[in-house]
Amino acid sequence: EDQVTQSPEALRLQEGESSSLNCSYTVSGLRGLFWYRQDPGKGPEFLFTLYSAGEEKEKERLKATLTKKESFLHITAPKPEDSATYLCAVVRRAGNKLTFGGGTRVLVKP
């Protein structure tokens, strides 16, 4: 069975204090790994797709990386508007079913 574990569960940062979120996964044949952002009362918003180990993607202050066992979401010099829950999900080969992790709640204080 596919498993996705995210850590930490919650993260409090000062504005400008860079940090990383971890997503560890076990899947039989990874087809892709997704990162989403979810604000309170809203649906998840797509951020990145990573397909193979060594791949990196960036968007503004966010950078996602992938290894064979885990993915990291680096937040560089975060701002209060980066406060959200960040979700990681994997898709195995021959399917489009997403298996999600529990998420990391990030709070960035000014």
Next chain:
Amino acid sequence: ETGVTQTPRHLVMGMTNKKSLKCEQHLGHNAMYWYKQSAKKPLELMFVYNFKEQTENNSVPSRFSPECPNSSHLFLHLHTLQPEDSALYLCASSQVRGTGLNEQYFGPGTRLTVT
């Protein structure tokens, strides 16, 4: 309307009621999904429809009944629910093309409370 819309946004229902959740996608996608998001638990996939055909039922109790009349609309019919079914129900859509992997776009969800 743009993206994925869901109605109602909030729903309170008794255990003996029957209600339906509606989802509409304005993205021209050919696959639609229902997810359940409960407090302290990861997002759980419930159903998948590809080209209006149900391709996945993730062991969901029969008190949840999905319907996909066309590739733009998805319904979740609810009856005889239990209090533990209270959750945020999210709809998503994506474009499925051969072996390509495309991201899913989510609606804002329906917050369901079962009393």
